[in-house]
Amino acid sequence: xxxxxxxxxxxxxxxxxxxxxxxxxxxxxxxxxxxxxxxxxxxxxxxxxxxxxxxxxxxxxxxxxxxxxxxxxxxxxxxxxxxxxxxxxxxxxxxxxxxxxxxxxxxxxxxxxxxxxxx
Numbered sequence: 001x002x003x004x005x006x007x008x009x010x011x012x013x014x015x016x017x018x019x020x021x022x023x024x025x026x027x028x029x030x031x032x033x034x035x036x037x038x039x040x041x042x043x044x045x046x047x048x049x050x051x052x053x054x055x056x057x058x059x060x061x062x063x064x065x066x067x068x069x070x071x072x073x074x075x076x077x078x079x080x081x082x083x084x085x086x087x088x089x090x091x092x093x094x095x096x097x098x099x100x101x102x103x104x105x106x107x108x109x110x111x112x113x114x115x116x117x118x119x
């Protein structure tokens with residue numbers, strides 16, 4: 001449990017640092033690096049980065065959107081079949097980011113497995 005919490009926090013911190021220099025896909029780099037350096041067991045290798053980035057992106061989207069009264073989020077939500085609901089758009093945004101980080105975490109662990117089995 002403690003290892004999962006540390007991994008969760010490290011994913012968020014790494015993603016925040018990388019986001020200062022790289023575009024949105026930096027969350028995948030964070031998930032990959034931590035999946036490689038600190039591999040977790042079973043489903044946690046996907047779900048810890050998934051939840052960390054999903055919560056991070058939801059929080060960031062809420063903060064950014066609340067500054068302009070969700071005007072842009074409403075306009076974008078109309079383009080998708082979300083009924084113009086900005087909160088659903090923010091949830092979808094979080095899920096997309098979480099999926100990217102979770103898959104990258106699995107890839108990082110698999111890459112570590114391949115690298116260590118070649119010795």
